[in-house]
Amino acid sequence: MDKSIKIRVQSIKSVFHHAKQATMQIQNLVRKNIQNLKPYSSARSEFSGTASVFLDANENGHDLFGEALNRYPDPLQLAVKQRIAKLKGIPVESIFLGNGSDEAIDLLFRIFCEPGVDEAITCPPTYGMYRVQADIHGTPIRQVLLTEDFQLRPQAMLEAASPNTKLLFLCSPNNPTGNLLDPAAIEFLLRYFQGIVVVDEAYIDFAEGTKSWSQRLAEFPNLVVLQTLSKAWALAGARLGMAFASPEIIHYLNTVKSPYNVGLPTQRAVLSAFETGLDGTVSTIIAERKRLEIAGVGFDFVEKIYPSDANFLLIKMEDSALIFNYLKQNGVVVRDRSREPLCEGCLRITVGTPSENDRLLALMAAFNSSTIQSSNP
């Protein structure tokens, strides 16, 4: 921990001198029915050995389409996990794989939140799925807004927590604001919040020089780190999300998930992507992000471009609705975030390929000169 972070943690601690360091047992946070759950035992998980004739799973033994998709896939995706373990330096027992990281978010509510009783905390403006999943599961949500510069308010968050607050969602780099959250605040919450702290790192690969919280799982039994192959790994269509946590939490995720939650085409696509690698596209995207930022500040209608450690920019504009529609009419679709708290007048624009970004900048330049002309006839 560097010195400035240490000082911040100490100053937060002194404000919260009465907060007790979290000493919770994970099992006590888990819903009773899940603690007692006897999970479905699939044919593929009951037999582990070598055989030449599989008559145990009611599959069609004919490989009719020549893709070898007629057999159920490995329910625990061991081959993929072994590659991820190597790539990230995380033991296989601490890895859960799902149908996008959205599946892991869903399962965390199922494991920890008794509907109508247990609660979760989110910090808007942030990723919308935390609230949607809470609503689906009948989980009351307490929202503690980020500060004006999109940082956490850790004291206010602890004050918002009740004994029934089981889940805390932090997103770093945050969507839609693009910034990393102060690690001192995250560490404080990991130590003092008496529940599960989910750190969503969907955009971590775009934050140069930033270490993942997954490297600190051993220190924090209540930490769940989410990552995904949908963003930097260019596999949004394949659907593969990852949760990294203590083996105990991973055990519950595996108990609650549906038996074959990651299809064989996805497992194959992911293994082959790891063979190929990212081929420099992440550095290209980061360089393009800088190019868009520099060009963007030159436009009169741009009021502010927020600093980004992700693959998108949050841009505050004079008339965001007008620009949103102008871009749309010209075939470029961006995300209107102007109705999110603290994001008034803001569009979120994904950094595309160089030619996609050229198109965006050309349209913005044309819009800029047309508004200058109309205001100076």
Ligand SMILES: *Cc1c(COP(=O)(O)O)cnc(C)c1O
């Ligand atoms: C895109 C995104 C995800 C979703 O990832 P999937 O793996 O595609 O489900 C999760 N969290 C955040 C913050 C995201 O922006």
